[in-house]
Amino acid sequence: MQLTEIRIAGFGGQGVILAATVIGKAASIFQGAYATMTQSFGPEARGGSSSAQVILSGDPILYPYVAQPDVLVVMSQEAYTRFAPQLKPGGTLIIEQDLVRLDNTPHGAARIYGVPATRLAEELGRKMVLNVVMVGFFGAITKVLEAESLRQAVADSVPPSFQKLNLSAFEKGWDYGVKLLDKLAHNGEPNGHLVSLEGEA
């Protein structure tokens, strides 16, 4: 597995840490690679925002410091404003499209993908699973991990009584991502503009 640095950010209560843990577990426990997950506590945590860094690698990770993530997943406007400038040039930006409005600042993201994760979660009757919808979408778009490893990691990370709900949330996000890639295969790859099934692409 190629070294991949990921940052996931949003506000408290969106389940940012669980999403990061699922990705880390999928890579390591279910796919034989290595992963670290770093959570920072500081003034921003007091302000109600939450972020986590995940590093995936085929080799043991000595320095779990994310400088410029390859993939940035943001679920709030504040998280977008704060972390988008750090994205690696040519990296992948994934946004919760109903919660994040892209500003006009040019940035290095070659590819920007949007998903209405909160709405998809609400279709399952539980807004709280938007984080796992995001994980599914992330998985389909980035192709860094196998769907089955991610499913196993989801099941391993939530209480038994919530497994079915969370696995459905995962599939929703994954399917949305697959459909979006399908659409792009016909319309061409994104280049600095948001693409979504409802948007400009």
Added chain:
Amino acid sequence: MQLTEIRIAGFGGQGVILAATVIGKAASIFQGAYATMTQSFGPEARGGSSSAQVILSGDPILYPYVAQPDVLVVMSQEAYTRFAPQLKPGGTLIIEQDLVRLDNTPHGAARIYGVPATRLAEELGRKMVLNVVMVGFFGAITKVLEAESLRQAVADSVPPSFQKLNLSAFEKGWDYGVKLLDKLAHNGEPNGHLVSLEGEA
């Protein structure tokens, strides 16, 4: 707050990650400092062991990489064997004394403190709170954080119905640490040998 690097390690199910989270939150949310918590997933996680790194600092932390922890808290023999060689010379080693037997390898720990955390947790009827007993003992011994910040972080990190139990576990560990320091004030500081209320000191 002085930069302090801490590693907490044990086996899966002992609540290593929660212990690390409580310490990080106490420093940041309740004491105005900064903290990072890094969890590694890898082959050792598949083997059922668990470890987390916590860094506390008065300033934002740019590199959350623990090379040689100032404080090592171990709750299993395997964790001791693996991580004790990494302890900073002159650092503090804290062990669950019923689960860890010190070997004869000389190492740089100037001070080694033992606590029967599992037994103290069992006195509360719930072995599962040994991690919070360890946090209390850690707090009293190291004096890096204020008792009240740690109490608030414990309360903030467990479900409401488990707050009372966990706060009692915290006090048990804290009191045990205070008594141990009291005994040492009479008998002299430890120097490379285990000290405990039941042991050699």
